[in-house]
Amino acid sequence: MVAGQPARSGIDFSAFRDSKLARELIERIRELVGDRTINLMEVCGTHTVSIGRYGFRSIMPAGLKLLSGPGCPVCVTANRDIDHAIALANIDGAIITTFGDMMRVPGSSTSLAAQKAAGCDIRIVYSPLDALDIAEQNPNRPVIFMGVGFETTTPTIAAAILEADARGLQNFSVYCAHKTTPPALRAIANDPETTIDGFILPGHVATITGLAPFGFLVDEFETPGVVTGFEPVDILQGICMLVQMVVENKPAIDNAYRRGVNADGNPVARQLVEQVFEPCDTTWRGLGPIAASGLAIRPEFSRFDARTRFDVPIEPTVEPRGCRCGDVLRGAITPSDCPLFGHACTPEHPVGPCMVSSEGSCAAYFRYRN
């Protein structure tokens, strides 16, 4: 894109999009990989979309495979959770507030978008704090926020619950389906069906967690990981560092996104999360149940917990037939290996969540087809 005056933020990112630098990094990656076979997994959905948009798969050396991981929060949300959300939406007078991505995800028999068209009051918000305002304006109606997301999202939701407490809001609650990243990576590293030689670690998640929670990849699996940013040069830099560690057999956890990520992450945000949430077992689409990989609202805040507050009938879970989102999410196949991809399942008529979400691997593969 043509550079002009810097963006309003005052930060000039043009160096991270520099074509010459990008070409040099691509050349360096080619030299390092040679005729080896190396599988890297990008954990984060935003990385999947960026890699598609920058066309990197089409110009990587033949032996270097970039597999998409379980980092799209909507995609890893189990069908049961979506059905539960739909049941909550049907409570008389309830207002459901959600991030936009959740709207079109198909549950067992319907979606939030279809329920909205059928008359449920479901509103898209860009922050859980907006849901608090809606709760304040509608004191006689239950306002439920759909809490979906990883370490990047949970601090603001913790803050929203504390704020609701401070404002004395009686009608606000959160349906909590939050997940944490490291346990999912452990499950993938343990999976005998997939071989991941290195992890492109999620830059946004690491701004909160720091580097330490990923140390087990090296200690237990001798697999390197590099925290990576999202601009073209960031991603190529992360890939280059990983490939070098693989080639030299010197696994480590490193940071290629120092302008965004401190090694210690954000302790204040973590403290907020810890105050409101506690670890719980949860089920991931594709990966199944993983111990201590979710977050539940602590008992002292249970009045904000939509799971305990509302007893609603949830329909029996039905998984979409033929959909292989689960295999895509753990890196066992790429989206185009799924027989439904691009035929029965397209962004216009999605069968599985990976085709719905803007961060979903299938949607990214379909959109950029490179």
Added chain:
Amino acid sequence: MSHSVTDSTVLLGHGSGGQMMKRIIDEVFLDAFGSPELLEGNDAGVAALPASGRIAMSTDSFVVSPQFFPGGNIGRLAVCGTVNDVATSGANVRYLSCGFILEEGYPMDKLRQIVQTMAETAHEAGVAIITGDTKVVERGGADGVYINTAGVGEVPAGVALSGANCQPGDVILVSGTLGDHGIAIMSQREGLAFSSNIESDAAPLNHLIADVLAAAPDTRCFRDPTRGGLASTLNEFAQASGVAMEVDEDAVPVRPDVQAACEMLGYDVLQVANEGKMVAVVPAEQADAALAAMRTARYGENAAIIGRVLPLGSDARPAVRVRTGWGSTRILDMLVGEQLPRIC
């Protein structure tokens, strides 16, 4: 009974067909638009047929929310949208109609402002508003103001532009920075308001088109990349002409703040709406002349050559590709589903 347009809001009676309606027409619309055809007060505006014997006609309805936004209002959109649609045929745009659907209770001073903007924009474009209509619906039956405009222009002899005319070797131009209108509207939306200096680019481009056509007489086609943005326009051209197209990402003019907003919102700027930009496909040998004409025309100072038309690839399917600065490519598809409702 002396209701007059000193009323501070639109009332149902203003659409009644009776005295109140006559007043709003006389004092709000005629006062601003004032073309001889309109002042005759007939049900139809009568105008001369062009010598070439061919007319171009287009119509568009405007439901944008909010009605006032940085860089314009619904009135400017309603004139520019139709003027630009007619102008893409290469026609000399002459006449507009305008139909208003007003919600009972709409502030009269806002309506006057919208009408005044329409008059100024029509004057700038050199077109006359020669017929109109006013309806008022009860409160809640519409959101403030909806406007329909239709436009008629005369097509000069020998001009036959069409999106089906693109040929391999042709060059793709755009008249300025992309995405400004969509992001300007987005920045004003309730629940999403973010602070920016981004203004809508809504502008009449009929003079710019005429200048390009004079400089590059073999221009294949023009289209204004409104909803769906450049992505839709180029995909439509590629399909109509049975060709492939390639865009150089680094060559596409985009304001840095628009780019930043798109990234924050998760949009591809190439799929975001514009209301004052023109895409042109011209033969390679006339590309420099077309570019120079665009850049000297009003609203064209940031014009750029952004890509080229290619023969169909091995799969024989029309497609649009974006080439990055480091040599990779990706498909540029039409937008799926709804990005932003009621943007124009």
